[in-house]
Ligand code: GDP
C-alpha cells in the first residue's frame with residue numbers, strides 16, 4: 001500500500017525524521033484558501049500547494065506551487081485540483097509552510113529482494129529522477145546493502161555516517177543527515193515498509209536537513225501487525241485497484257491483470273499454472289482470485305461476484321482441484337453462486353479435478369446451466385475460456 005506525501009510525512013514525524021512544519025489537506029479551493037490563510041497568518045512567508053497523488057513527477061506536471069499570498073494560493077489550488085498527472089486525477093492538495101532550499105539531495109531505504117536485505121541509497125544529486133542520475137552518473141549514487149545481522153538494533157550510526165560521507169554530503173550537514181537516516185531506517189523497520197524515499201532531502205540555508213517529499217510503501221502482508229495502517233486509506237485518491245481493496249477487506253487474494261479472462265482457482269500454485277495455460281492458448285487473464293481451501297456456495301458467490309465485477313472480464317475460467325473440498329461440494333458451490341448472482345453475460349468454464357471430480361462434473365452436466373461449460377482438462381478448459389472471451393469481445 002502506497003501512502004501519499006502528507007501521510008508519509010506524518011509517518012516520518014512519528015519516528016523522528018525531520019519534516020517541514022505540518023500543514024493541512026484540502027479537497028476544495030475554499031478549503032485550500034482557509035489553509036493558506038492559517039499558514040500565512042501563522043507567520044510563514046510562503047505556502048507550498050502540492051497535489052496528493054500516488055505518482056511521482058508532480059513538480060514537472062505543475063502539481064507543486066510555492067505562493068506568497070492567499071490570492072496566489074487560490075489560483076494554485078484552482079490549477080492543481082482536477083489536474084491529471086499521469087492518469088491520476090488530483091482530488092486532494094496538501095498545503096504546508098514552504099521551506100527555503102539551499103540544496104537538494106536524495107535518500108531512501110528499500111527492500112532488496114535479490115539480496116534478501118535492505119538497501120540504503122543516497123545521492124548528493126536530489127530533486128531529480130534518481131534512475132536518470134544512476135544512468136548518467138552512477139558514481140553519484142551511493143548504495144549500501146544492509147544485511148539483517150547488521151541492523152538488529154536498528155541502523156548503526158556509523159553505517160549511516162559511512163553512507164552520507166560516501167555520497168559526499170557537505171560536512172556541515174553530515175551529522176544531521178546521518179541522524180535522519182537512522183530515524184528513517186527505524187521508521188522503515190517499525191512500520192514494515194518496503195520503501196521509504198525522500199526526494200528531495202533538503203539542506204536549508206541554516207544547515208538543517210528536512211524531508212521535503214515522502215514516498216512510503218507499506219507491506220500489506222504485514223498489515224495484521226499494524227492495526228493503524230488501515231487508517232491510511234483515504235477517499236478520493238486512487239492508486240490501489242478498487243476491486244483489490246474490496247478483496248482484501250473480504251480476506252481474499254485477488255490480483256488485477258490486463259487481459260479479458262477472469263481466473264478463479266484454489267491454491268497459489270494452481271492459480272499460477274492456470275495463468276500459464278491461458279497464455280499458452282493465446283489468451284490473457286483479466287485478473288486472478290485464489291479461493292483458498294473452501295468452496296461453499298457463499299464463498300464461491302463472493303469470489304465470482306468479485307471476478308465478474310471487473311468490466312474487462314469476458315469469460316471466467318474456474319479451475320479447482322478438489323482435496324479436502326470435494327468435487328461435488330465445489331459443483332454445488334458454483335451452482336449456488338450462480339443462483340445468488342442472477343443474470344450475467346459471461347460464460348463460466350469449469351474444470352474440476354481431484355477428490356470426487358466425476359461426481360462434481362456430473363452435477364454440473366445435469367444442471368445444464370446455459371452459463372456453465374464443464375471441462376475435464378485444464379488444457380481444454382483454457383482453450384474454451386480463451387475462445388469464449390474472444391467471441392464475447
Ligand atoms: P515530486 O515532483 O512529485 O517529486 O514533488 P516534490 O515534493 O519532490 O516537489 C518537487 C520540487 O518542488 C522539489 O524538488 C522542490 O524543488 C520544489 N518544492 C517542493 N516543496 C517546496 C518548498 O516547500 N519550497 C520550495 N522552495 N520548493 C519546493
Ligand code: MN
Nearest residue numbers: 127199200213
Ligand atoms: Mn519528489
